[in-house]
Amino acid sequence: MQSDAVYSVPRLTATVTTSDLDRFLWVLVGVSLVGDVVTTFLGLHLGLSESNPIARSAIDGYGLVGMLVLKAAAVGVGLCCRPLLPRVYQPIVPAGLALPWLIASGINIYMISTVV
Template sequence: MSSDGAYSHHRIPIDVTPAALERALWVLVALSLVGDVVTTFVGLHLGLAESNPIARSAIDGYGLAGMLALKTLAVGVGLACRPILPDVYKPIVPAGLAIPWTIAVGINLYMISSVV
């Protein structure tokens, strides 16, 4: 059995370096972080509840400062782990932050739209 052609390599139509991808993902981290905080507090103001028990505890105890402290801690852990990765894998760090926060924004917007 030959492995010639068994694996095809697909390239995206534009040339994106890992550094450019990482920069774009850090922008998405910032946008999704702000979006998550804003939509969370709008939802809470409308009577919705925070479903994450750690975030709920931080918000109940410290309000916005508690939520921002959690976000800062998450970004800090990502930045602390980033240097141990090879350059090509460094975009994983902001992706790991941006993806769940972007999903949270979508869920928050859906929940807000259900009560407005």
């Protein structure tokens, strides 16, 4: 069976610029950072333990301040390294920060749900 009909495929007309993507990803970094810190401390309050040895040392030694300094250091390294990349690749930096923190938040939420 053949058809000579022409099919049109709907396409999105919105364009996403690199700066729009970059802005969205930095907001995602902030949200994921807060989510990770809040769920980590909630889990610790409920009797869970931190599995990351570096974060565990920072929390054991300095509490919330230690955790925030650790997160700030990671963001600082990202901000310092970002200019070394071509502009089109710079959104990789916030994506690389946000993704692990989003995953950690998800794991934390799961673990909290097992003890509540």
